[in-house]
Amino acid sequence: MAGSFSFPDALSIRVNPLKDAAQDVFARLEMEGAVLDPVSWCPDAYIVRGMAREALARHPLAAEGKIYQQGLSSMVPAVVLAPSPGDRVLDACAAPGSKTTQIAGMMRQEGTLVAVEAVRARFFRLRSVCDLLGATAVACKLCDVRRFRPPDDQFFDAALVDAPCSSEGRFKVDDPETTAYWSLRKIREMSYKQKGILLSVSRLLRPGGTLVYATCTFAPEENEEVVDWFLHKSEGLFDVEDAAVEGVPRLPCLTRWGRNVYHEDVMKCLRVRPDQTHTGFFVAKFKKRTEG
Secondary structure: OHHHHHHHOOOOOEEEHHHOOOEEEEEEEEOOEEEEEOOOOOOOOOEEEOOOOOHOOOOOOOHHOOEOOOOOOHHHHHHOOOOOOOOOOOOOOOOOHHHHHHHHHHHHHOOOOEEEOOOOHOOOOHHHHHHOOOOEEEEEEEEOOOOOOOOOOOOOOEOOOEOOOHHHHHHHOHHHHOOOOHHHHHHHHHHHHHHHHHHHHHOOOOEEEEEEEOOOOOOHHHHHHHHHHHHHOOOOOEEEEEOOOOOOEEEOOOOOOEEEEEOHHHOOOOEEEEOOOOOOEEEEEEEOOOOO
8 A cells, every 4th residue: 555655646627518518628628738648437538647646726617617626536426426417315425515516516517416515614615616517506514413303204115424534645755744633543533423423414314225335445444334323223224235336446345354354245345455546435335225
């Protein structure tokens, strides 16, 4: 893993389908010398070559909400969730809005999408991103999702828990700020918090619904251990499904870590292998049983 901390971040974007922006984006960026390589597993995603990150961030297309910079690994959880137009979807830890607006684009603004964020400053960032990208149908809620209840008391068809984590997948050897707040204690604190969030969100899902759990860290305590704990805690109410995405590099998951032995189904989860275009990520997909 240590070598991955030296990989440069690939420059990748989503072209915003909510603003029917594709033709305009291609014409304007290619005229300026940029090359857009499509990402096979995510229809609106492109790797951008021939343009500096800062220039793209300041580009009028970004200011108009027609493109949105987002790492490829960050796009994987919504692809695994696979929401459809008309679904009821919960984004449980939504800020800054990258995955929320990705889901909104996949749903084409049809159905119900509730985005919950507990931190006030991040909540306003979430709402700003939704407004910029035209995701006007998203209902943003300032709330700890562990205490959230839908106002209409209806269950969700799908839910995403992109959990707060120790962010080891984002470490960079040339940027001390990326590791400044890391500690073994933080890993333990995050694992405890993640378990509470995941269990709370699972209770808001209808039978047959899909639940996706994701982190951007390597720590097994925040990944396989959380999955193992959840499977035992939910007492057979959920099954693990294969979270692999064709075209996304994969590492084997861990069935053992230290003295801990995890449920064999953790092997169905996805550990994204860092490379020149992907950062480290972990994704688990659950299906809620229709019969207990």
